[in-house]
Amino acid sequence: MSDHITEIVVFTVLFLLVSGMGFVAAKWRAPQDMAHLDEWGLGGRSFGGWITWFLVGGDLYTAYTFVAVPALMFGAGAAGFFAVPYTVVIYPLFFLVLIRLWSVSHRHGFVTPADFVRTRYDSPTLALLIAITGIVATMPYIALQLVGIEAVLKTMGVTGDSPLARHAPIIIAFAILAAYTYQSGLRAPALIAFVKDTLVYIVIAVAVIYLPYKLGGWGAIFDAADAKFTASPAPGDGIILNANNQVQYFTLALGSALALFLYPHSITGVLASRNRGVIKRNMSALPAYSFLLGLIALLGFMAIAAGVKPLPGAKAGSVDSNTVVPLLFDMKFPAWFAGVAFAAIGIGALVPAAIMSIAAANLFTRNIYKEYLKRDATPAQEASVAKITSLVVKIGAVAFIVFLDPQFSIDLQLIGGVIILQTGPSVVLGLYGRWLHRGALIAGWAAGMLLAFWMLWQIPNAATKRAHFGGSAFPLSEFGLDSSKTIYVGFVAVLVNLAVAVLATWWLRVMKVAPGVDGTTPDDYFADEGDPRIEREKAAAVDTVSST
Amino acid sequence: MAEPKSPPPRTDSSPWNWLLLVPIVVPLLTPLYNHVEPRLAGFPLFYWLQLALILLGVGTTTLVYQMTKRKRVDRP
Numbered sequence: 001m002s003d004h005i006t007e008i009v010v011f012t013v014l015f016l017l018v019s020g021m022g023f024v025a026a027k028w029r030a031p032q033d034m035a036h037l038d039e040w041g042l043g044g045r046s047f048g049g050w051i052t053w054f055l056v057g058g059d060l061y062t063a064y065t066f067v068a069v070p071a072l073m074f075g076a077g078a079a080g081f082f083a084v085p086y087t088v089v090i091y092p093l094f095f096l097v098l099i100r101l102w103s104v105s106h107r108h109g110f111v112t113p114a115d116f117v118r119t120r121y122d123s124p125t126l127a128l129l130i131a132i133t134g135i136v137a138t139m140p141y142i143a144l145q146l147v148g149i150e151a152v153l154k155t156m157g158v159t160g161d162s163p164l165a166r167h168a169p170i171i172i173a174f175a176i177l178a179a180y181t182y183q184s185g186l187r188a189p190a191l192i193a194f195v196k197d198t199l200v201y202i203v204i205a206v207a208v209i210y211l212p213y214k215l216g217g218w219g220a221i222f223d224a225a226d227a228k229f230t231a232s233p234a235p236g237d238g239i240i241l242n243a244n245n246q247v248q249y250f251t252l253a254l255g256s257a258l259a260l261f262l263y264p265h266s267i268t269g270v271l272a273s274r275n276r277g278v279i280k281r282n283m284s285a286l287p288a289y290s291f292l293l294g295l296i297a298l299l300g301f302m303a304i305a306a307g308v309k310p311l312p313g314a315k316a317g318s319v320d321s322n323t324v325v326p327l328l329f330d331m332k333f334p335a336w337f338a339g340v341a342f343a344a345i346g347i348g349a350l351v352p353a354a355i356m357s358i359a360a361a362n363l364f365t366r367n368i369y370k371e372y373l374k375r376d377a378t379p380a381q382e383a384s385v386a387k388i389t390s391l392v393v394k395i396g397a398v399a400f401i402v403f404l405d406p407q408f409s410i411d412l413q414l415i416g417g418v419i420i421l422q423t424g425p426s427v428v429l430g431l432y433g434r435w436l437h438r439g440a441l442i443a444g445w446a447a448g449m450l451l452a453f454w455m456l457w458q459i460p461n462a463a464t465k466r467a468h469f470g471g472s473a474f475p476l477s478e479f480g481l482d483s484s485k486t487i488y489v490g491f492v493a494v495l496v497n498l499a500v501a502v503l504a505t506w507w508l509r510v511m512k513v514a515p516g517v518d519g520t521t522p523d524d525y526f527a528d529e530g531d532p533r534i535e536r537e538k539a540a541a542v543d544t545v546s547s548t
Numbered sequence: 549m550a551e552p553k554s555p556p557p558r559t560d561s562s563p564w565n566w567l568l569l570v571p572i573v574v575p576l577l578t579p580l581y582n583h584v585e586p587r588l589a590g591f592p593l594f595y596w597l598q599l600a601l602i603l604l605g606v607g608t609t610t611l612v613y614q615m616t617k618r619k620r621v622d623r624p
Contacts, residue, residue, distance in 0.1 A: 084598045085575035088605040092568035095609055099560070218590030240594045241582050250576040277617070284609035290602045298595070526560050 004156040007330070010339025011156065011346060014199070015173070018192050018347050022180030022354075025191040035380040037111055040185035040387065041362045043272045045106070051190050052282050055355070056269040057289050058193035060087070060260060063148030063349030064141075064413075066200075066296055071321040073300025074310075077229050077237045079245055081297055082253045087290040090257040095283040098261060098270050100431040100525040102279055105271050107527040108520065112359075113267050113427045114367040120430045122516030123438040124371055129445055130423045131367035134264040137420040138360045139393065140412035141263070143400035145349035145356075146170050147322060150401070152342040154311055155326035167402045173346070174353075178394045181354045182387050186272055189354040196351050199344035200292070206337070207302075207329075208295045214332060215305045221298070224305035239301075244484050248473045251488035259417045259490060262424055264359035265352065275529035296325075303328045353394070361389035411469040415456060418472065418490040422448040425494070425501050431525065437515050440504030448497030455489045564615045571605035 026034065031044060038045055047055060065083070072080030101116060110116050114134065118127035149170055153159065159166050180188045212218050222239060229237040236245055260266055273279050303324040308331065313320040329341045365386040370377050377385070400412075426441045458478060461470025473486035508515075574580070581597040588596040 078594060081595065081598065085601070088575045088602055089572050091605060091609055092571050095612070096565060096568060219587070220590070222590060222592055222595075239592060240584055241578060246578040246582065250578055254576055280613045280617075284606060284613050287602050287605045287609070290605070291599060294595070294599050294602070 004158075004330070004335070006335035007156050007339040007342060008158065010336055011152070011343045014340070014343035015346055018195055018350065019176045019180060021191050021195065022177070022188040022350075023183060025180070025187040026184035028184075028187055028191055030187065034185070035383045037362065037365065037379060037382045037386055038109070040383045041111055041358055041365075042268065043186040043190055045272060046274050047190065047272045047278070048274050049278050049281055052269070052273045052278050053285060054193035054197055055186075055190045055272065056266070056282060057286060058189060058196055058348075058351035059265055059269045059355050060090075060286075061289050061293060061348075062141075062145060062352040063345050064144040065293065066345050066348055067148050067151045067322045067325055068144075069293065069297045070300035070303065070325045071310075073297050074303050074308075074324045075237070075300075075321055076234075077225060078240050079236060079249060080300060081294070082249050082256070083297055084290060084294045085250070086253040086256045086260075087293055088287060089254060090260055091283045091287055093257060094261055094270070095280060097428055097431060098267070099276055099279055101267065101427070102270055102273065102276060103527040104431070104520055104524045106529070107524045111271070112264060112363045112366050113262070113423070114363060117426050117430060118367070118371075119519035120434065121426070121438040121441065122519065123442075126426060126438050126442055126445075127367050128371070129442065130426060131363040133419055133423050133445075134363050135360045135393075137416035138264055138356050139396055140400065140416050141265075142353050142356045142360075142393065142397035144413050145353040146174070146397065146401045148349045149173060149346050151320070151322040152326050152345050154320070155323055155330050156342065167398075170401065171398055173350075174394055174398050177350050177354060178357075178391050181357060181390055181394075185387075186268065186355065186358055189351045189358075190272075192347065192354075193351045196344065196347045199340060200348060203329075203337075203341045203344045204292055204295055207299065207341075211299075211302050211306075211328075211332060215302060221301050221305045225301040228304050245473070245486060247476075248486040248488055251491040252472060255421060255488045255490040255494070256417060258424055258428075258494070259421045262420045262427060263356075264363055265356040268355060268359040268362065277528075299325050299328060306331060353397070357390040357393045357397075358386075360393045361386040364389045411466075414472055415453075415469065418452045418456065418493060419449060421490040421494045422452065422497050425498050434515075434518055435505065436501050437505040437508040437513070439508050439513060440501045443504040444497040444499075444501030447500040448493045451496050452489055452493035455492065459489075560616070562612075562616045564612045567608055567612055571601070571608045574604065575601045 029044070029046065031039060034040055043051075069080055069083045074080075101113070104110065104116060104120075108115075108119060110119070112131065112134070114127040114131040117130050118124060121127075150167075153169050158169055184191075212221060215221055215224075226239045229239060236242070241249055270279060273282075306328055308324050308327045310319040310321045310327065311323040312318065326342060326345070329338045333341065365382050369385050370382060374381070422445050425436065425444055429436055455474045455478075456472070457468045459470045459472070459474060460467050472489050474489050474492065476483045476485050476487055575598065581594050581601075583594065584592040586593060591599075
């Protein structure tokens with residue numbers, strides 16, 4: 001029997017409470033008819049300021065962030081703090097760019113970024129590439145949420161010897177998640193996000209006041225981290241950056257910000273908002289979460305000061321650094337409060353996992369099923385395909401964790417971030433103009449992908465002794481440059497992608513290859529709630545239905 | 549209020565939007581904050597200045613939002 005019984009009870013009770021909310025969410029703000037993708041997959045496009053705040057916040061700051069960012073700080077120091085500039089840079093970008101995507105999607109009824117690309121460039125092929133990239137990048141991200149829950153369960157001693165026994169709690173948790181997402185769609189994570197954030201705020205507020213007090217103040221915490229990194233032989237660590245990883249730091253922050261807002265689940269959160277004002281207001285308020293993230297990151301240094309020793313990893317001799325934050329809570333807090341903290345991390349995994357599986361399901365339904373399998377699918381058929389796809393996606397994510405080494409999911413997520421960036425030229429530049437040719441965008445996508453995989457293949461991982469896919473920091477010396485600096489792979493790949501797209505556009509124009517017909521008008525990019533044209537079309541749609 | 553027959557072409561461009569470059573560029577300038585001293589309440593400069601840049605981000609986006617808000621009340 002485990003000696004963490006109080007923690008387990010608190011964790012389980014909170015977890016079940018939230019699951020109950022997930023099922024009830026179907027009735028929350030729901031219309032008469034849930035059998036429509038707009039309702040199931042976008043919450044009726046009706047969310048106001050507060051819900052969007054919790055939904056997008058719950059979407060961008062995941063359980064994996066809570067365990068992995070401090071783990072990175074614990075292991076590498078300052079380099080892990082990139083998460084702070086990354087989440088500062090992202091909001092002005094959202095503010096300028098995604099607002100246009102909201103407008104054009106609102107007017108045309110787009111549910112996914114690939115829907116937009118399809119209409120803008122008149123290219124089902126390009127849309128298919130964007131959709132597949134989105135689904136492939138999202139799957140390991142969902143799996144990582146399970147890594148977050150697993151770190152907590154491991155700390156509470158809920159583990160078994162056989163792979164199946166070890167993963168049983170996660171399988172149960174995900175089965176519950178799958179059931180209520182199936183029923184309630186995007187309304188479930190939107191409602192649960194309130195609880196998740198309340199718990200996270202309480203835990204962090206207590207942690208950043210109580211722990212420094214116990215550990216001798218912030219000065220002592222930073223000194224302990226400094227002492228550890230000075231003593232360690234690793235070249236890249238320290239409490240500030242060194243000459244070699246500054247380029248990596250800012251390219252990773254910028255690249256991650258661009259990647260994050262191209263991820264299908266962030267776009268789902270934004271498209272579910274009621275109007276442009278809701279999005280703009282949120283972009284000025286959401287950075288409050290970045291403050292939280294910065295404090296969470298510093299838990300990694302507190303773990304150093306407290307002398308936390310991470311639990312062993314899946315392979316003999318390795319350590320699972322994702323367990324440092326749960327261990328810190330377990331060590332320094334009374335059992336009941338540690339239980340609350342663990343529940344915050346566990347529930348923090350459910351919100352994004354639900355949104356991500358919905359986003360992946362929307363992509364499959366709109367850009368593969370409706371495009372290639374059943375052109376005349378009704379809205380009700382679309383909704384039911386999306387519901388089933390969301391189940392398949394979650395089963396896939398669980399399979400990742402159960403049958404593969406979790407380290408593999410972390411590597412895959414790294415690749416996911418880099419490949420989702422390759423959809424940037426089509427989606428982002430498409431919102432501003434249509435100069436780039438659809439064929440050239442496909443060529444750029446392919447070039448960016450190839451280069452990204454080649455670069456990631458070259459990077460070994462010192463900690464896990466793997467020869468490939470060991471990180472995102474590419475040594476510039478590999479390009480033949482006389483330098484010991486490193487740079488973020490995704491940043492280089494997307495620049496090459498863009499360069500190829502520009503050159504190929506020029507060539508395709510010279511060859512007079514047809515660019516396709518733009519299905520949008522300039523005015524679409526500024527449409528807002530209550531747009532007269534949309535109201536007219538709604539009325540027209542009702543007439544058509546009643547006359548057939 | 550009736551909608552005019554042909555509304556003027558809409559746009560969301562505004563000189564205020566250029567201000568958003570500030571919170572995009574400044575947090576990426578590592579030489580600005582890659583120092584230990586001066587410390588603030590035990591926090592090395594690297595940490596407290598980057599946390600302070602969050603306020604810069606909030607302030608700028610809020611200002612741009614307020615200045616570019618459509619000037620009509622469209623909710624009853």
